[in-house]
Amino acid sequence: MSGRLIVFYDPSFPAAEAAGLPASAAALNAFDAVCSAEDLAEALASSGGQGASFVNLHSPYFPKSAWRAILDFLRNGGGLVSVGGAPFKRPVRKEDGAWVVEHEQTAYHQQLHIHEVLPVDSGRVDHLIASDVIPLMESSRERLTVSDTWNLVPHVTKSSDLPHQMGSAGPMDTRIYPLLKGSTANGREVAAPVVLWENVGGPFLGGRWLFVNQPLTASFWEQDGGAEVRRWAAFCAKGITELWIKPNYATYESGERAILTLQAQRLGRGLQVHEPQSWTFRISVKHDGDESSEWNHTVTVDVTGQFYVQRIPVALDIKPGAYRVVCEAEGPDGEIRRLRQGFWGADPQLLQAGSPVTCNRDYFIKDGRPMPVVGMTYMTSDVARKFLFLPNTDVWDRDMAQMRGPASTGSAPAFGPLIAILCRWTGMHPRRLCVRLTPSC
Structure with missing residues (x-):
């Protein structure tokens, strides 16, 4: 692996003035190669892909003659940083x-x-928020300004679990993370000008792609912006270490013991399978309503290209209510990842609350009145249709809170009432209904 960081910078290229380029190439001296449009294809072809990273400062523009080299570079697991408008x-x-x-x-x-x-109007955006899940943009946030941006519509999985069923789920080939989000004054997230794609499967296996879908300003470059862009490129060049932490089930009965499953694997085409990287995982499990109900655990793992799995019993007595799981993972070079999970302690009193939903020939009935069912099917923001088999109650609650609006951002779990209604309606135990169809390990 060459480890080269390549940046496409060409002031003679069309629309260069509007691209938000640095005043001179000197701002990019930290890169291994600063390429013009004429040199780009050769630089990408010689880099080898895996372990290298390509920065396009001219998006949406790119040299057509270099497209084959760009595509081959990305198919070989190369990293990408696209800055400016709609990519390619x-x-x-x-x-x-x-x-x-x-x-x-x-x-x-x-x-x-x-x-x-698709274009995204930033008129409602009041401020920018950096993600703490992958805190790459924390130091970049103050350098970037609120600006119109672009929404990428992904179609990252071409296969289907059930080919003959329209709309069935497929392999999760790409993980998508909004690293910088635009928020309204009252806390509603309405834009994501910086998005990370991690290709954990498919033809671009091992490639990290960072999309900064707005031009950089002169102020950005004056604040040592060249070093910041190089840091983004180096992050993408490292490739992917896939990390998961998940419970066996979404709910546990009193007297049961929750078990977490930790999974880790380095991904890439030219990867040395047995070359280890030491990761430290600091795991915290807390009950939402009882501060005394807390459990902490630390484990260090040598992560390689081989699949690693470890089951971790949680030494807590299960009580009714929601439990939050936070796992902070730290890599060998200081990279931080935060994994959030959750599960429920079964709450019989909650399930008995409220009136049951019944039905007649034409309507669902609640409290003696017809209850129309409107809306659309809910797909979780992390695993979409696979949420029954890969449950994450923390994601469910956050998704519901975001859809309901800023007024509902308290800690009260949003899925509890829904589960309770469905249980009363179907007569099924909550575990059988939606959270214990199969183990998630």
């Missing part, structure tokens, strides 16, 4: 010594599993 939307070719910008196209970015790119 405007190919540029050279004719008679002059650059010619082609019309907007979807054909190129669709080869990267970006089905479409």
Whole structure:
């Protein structure tokens, strides 16, 4: 692996003035290669992909002649940092010594599993919030400004678990993380100008792609922006270490013992399978309503290209209510990942609360009145249709709170009443209903 960090910087390229480029190439001296449009294809071809990273400061523009080299680089597991507009939307070719910008196209970015790119108006955005799940953008947040951005419409999985059933789930080939979010003044998240894609399967296995979907400003570059962009590129060049922590079930009865499953694996095509990386996992389990009910555990694991799994019993007596699981993982170079999970202690009193939902020939009935069922099927924001088999009650609660709006951001679990109603309606035990169809290990 060459480990090269390659940046495409060409002031002669079309729309360079609007691209938010640094005033001079000196700001990019920390990169291994600063390439013009003419040199880009050769630099990417010689880098080898895995362990290298390509930064395009000119998005949505890119040299058409370099597209094959860009695609091969990414298919070999290379990292990507796309800065500016919609990624790979405007190919540029050279004719008679002059650059010619082609019309907007979807054909190129669709080869990267970006089905479409839609504009996002930042008019409602009051401030930016950096994710603490992967806190890469924490130091970048103050350098970036609120600006219109782009929404990537992914189509990252082409296979289906049940090919003959329309809408069935498929392999989860890509993990998508909003690393910088735009929030309204009252706390509603309405935009994500910086998004990370981690390709954990499929044709781009091992590639980390960072999309900074807005131009950088002169102020950004004046605040040592070149070093910041290099840090993004180095992060993407490291490749992917996939980490999971999950409970066996979404709910436990009183007297049972919760068990967490820790999974870890390095992913990449040219990876040395037995080359270990030491990761430390600090795990905390807390009951939402009882501060005394807390359990902490630390474990250090050598993570390699081989699949690693460890089952960890939680030494807590299960009480009714919600439990939050936070796992802070620290890699050998100081990289931080925070994994959030949760499970429920069965609450018979909650399940008996309220009136049951009944039905007649035409309607569902609640409290003596017809109850219309409106809306759409809920897919969790982490594993979509697989939420029954990979439950995460913490995600469920956060998703419901976000959909209901800022007024509901308290700690009261949002899924409890829904589970209670469904249990009363179907006559099924909550575990049988939705959370213990199968173990998640």
